[in-house]
Amino acid sequence: MFSLLVFMCFGEKVDEKKIREIESVQRSFLLGFSRFQILNLLPRLISRIFFTKKWKDFYKLRSDQGKVLIPLIRSRQEQVKKTCEENQKSLGICYVDSLLNLELPDEGGRRLTDNEFVSLCSEFLNTGTDTTSTDLQWIMANLVKHQEIQSKLYDEIRTLDSDHYEIQEENLKKLPYLKAVILEGLRRHPPSHYVLPHAVTQYVTLDGYIIPKEATVNVMIAEIGWDPKIWEDPMVKMIPFGAGRRMCPAFGLAMLHLEYFVANFIKEFKWTAKVGDDIDLSEKQEFTTVMKNPLWAHVSPREEED
Numbered sequence: 001m002f003s004l005l006v007f008m009c010f011g012e013k014v015d016e017k018k019i020r021e022i023e024s025v026q027r028s029f030l031l032g033f034s035r036f037q038i039l040n041l042l043p044r045l046i047s048r049i050f051f052t053k054k055w056k057d058f059y060k061l062r063s064d065q066g067k068v069l070i071p072l073i074r075s076r077q078e079q080v081k082k083t084c085e086e087n088q089k090s091l092g093i094c095y096v097d098s099l100l101n102l103e104l105p106d107e108g109g110r111r112l113t114d115n116e117f118v119s120l121c122s123e124f125l126n127t128g129t130d131t132t133s134t135d136l137q138w139i140m141a142n143l144v145k146h147q148e149i150q151s152k153l154y155d156e157i158r159t160l161d162s163d164h165y166e167i168q169e170e171n172l173k174k175l176p177y178l179k180a181v182i183l184e185g186l187r188r189h190p191p192s193h194y195v196l197p198h199a200v201t202q203y204v205t206l207d208g209y210i211i212p213k214e215a216t217v218n219v220m221i222a223e224i225g226w227d228p229k230i231w232e233d234p235m236v237k238m239i240p241f242g243a244g245r246r247m248c249p250a251f252g253l254a255m256l257h258l259e260y261f262v263a264n265f266i267k268e269f270k271w272t273a274k275v276g277d278d279i280d281l282s283e284k285q286e287f288t289t290v291m292k293n294p295l296w297a298h299v300s301p302r303e304e305e306d
């Protein structure tokens with residue numbers, strides 16, 4: 001999943017060593033997330049006096065990130081410059097291309113700085129990897145645990161009339177049961193149990209509760225999805241990607257990735273539990289809500305059983 005996101009970000013298929021390097025700086029940044037949050041609490045000048053060591057570590061991490069990400073951004077920039085217009089189609093479009101073309105209208109049309117590039121690419125890689133891979137694991141774990149659902153899904157996949165070795169994007173929309181499986185996975189195990197903290201812009205009264213202006217509100221998406229009392233309209237109550245203006249901008253991409261991987265995993269292999277393993281669905285809080293005991297499955301090619 002991470003390699004795919006790196007490709008989508010920089011438009012380049014980088015080797016395994018480079019992937020590990022990018023992954024390592026990104027992971028350090030992600031793991032430091034809660035440690036550095038405190039740096040936002042006080043005005044910068046005061047915070048620097050109280051948290052000198054934390055600031056030093058933070059800048060070291062940012063500099064390590066820059067050393068790894070900036071050369072990839074520059075390399076893409078050079079590649080686009082060198083490629084004449086008619087050949088640019090073959091290059092495809094990556095996330096960095098859209099950032100390179102960006103002009104900020106409120107700031108005199110200026111371009112992004114290196115620092116901003118690093119932040120945005122870092123956000124793309126981190127928000128896009130753990131979320132989707134966490135849910136992929138939860139969905140596969142449920143398919144291992146509930147063999148009858150896996151069989152029904154495989155039966156649906158077999159109705160596809162296609163010569164392609166793998167299930168292609170255009171065929172995914174012909175699989176409504178697959179979509180239902182993915183949505184149910186997201187309802188039961190949203191990678192984040194809350195949306196990002198939001199602030200109330202004006203005083204409101206909601207369900208008898210007064211919410212003052214600028215109060216921070218955390219919407220509990222997991223609890224909402226699990227509550228049968230508010231499930232008159234499931235499609236409205238299920239919001240694993242948040243809702244409204246700040247909802248996940250990659251909702252369509254994440255659904256595509258989940259549908260694509262689950263469909264192809266199930267088409268090619270039968271997934272069963274290891275002997276004696278009941279598949280534990282307990283949760284553990286990391287950057288996302290992950291499986292406390294990660295999935296270990298026995299995977300066998302479908303041809304063997306057909």
Ligand code: HEM
Pocket residue numbers: 123124127128129131132135190191192194195196197240241242243245246247248249250251253254
């Ligand atoms: C199963 C996969 C995913 C889930 C469940 C998910 C869920 C969410 C949620 C709940 C939010 C907060 C929305 C809010 O505060 O109202 C969010 C924000 C965001 N997501 Fe995702 N996400 C997923 C995949 C991705 C991917 C693949 C990317 C990028 C490639 C991505 C990029 C972002 C970004 C940049 C934001 C912040 C948006 C903003 O602040 O306006 N997400 N996501």
